Amino acid sequence: MTIQIAPLAALLILVGLAVGFSVFRYTGRTAHGAEGRGDLGTSIAAATAVVTVLALLLTPGFGQASANPVQPPPHPTPSAATR
Numbered sequence: 803m804t805i806q807i808a809p810l811a812a813l814l815i816l817v818g819l820a821v822g823f824s825v826f827r828y829t830g831r832t833a834h835g836a837e838g839r840g841d842l843g844t845s846i847a848a849a850t851a852v853v854t855v856l857a858l859l860l861t862p863g864f865g866q867a868s869a870n871p872v873q874p875p876p877h878p879t880p881s882a883a884t885r
Contacts, residue, residue, distance in 0.1 A: 815853075819849070821848055
């Protein structure tokens with residue numbers, strides 16, 4: 803069985819990992835206490851927030867009118883029925 807991931811989803815995963823890792827490293831430098839230990843909860847929350855916002859903004863159709871508006875089914879006109 804082959805699992806395929808959409809390019810947009812892969813991009814969001816990579817951006818989330820990069821943001822989480824950078825926040826973890828930054829909090830490790832600025833945290834008081836054990837040197838080199840970052841705040842895991844903050845890094846997960848930041849990565850989740852960034853991925854959520856990007857997913858909402860980059861998902862096709864979010865906040866846009868649909869490209870194919872719903873059309874009612876065509877009804878035959880009297881002239882077309884008599885042909």
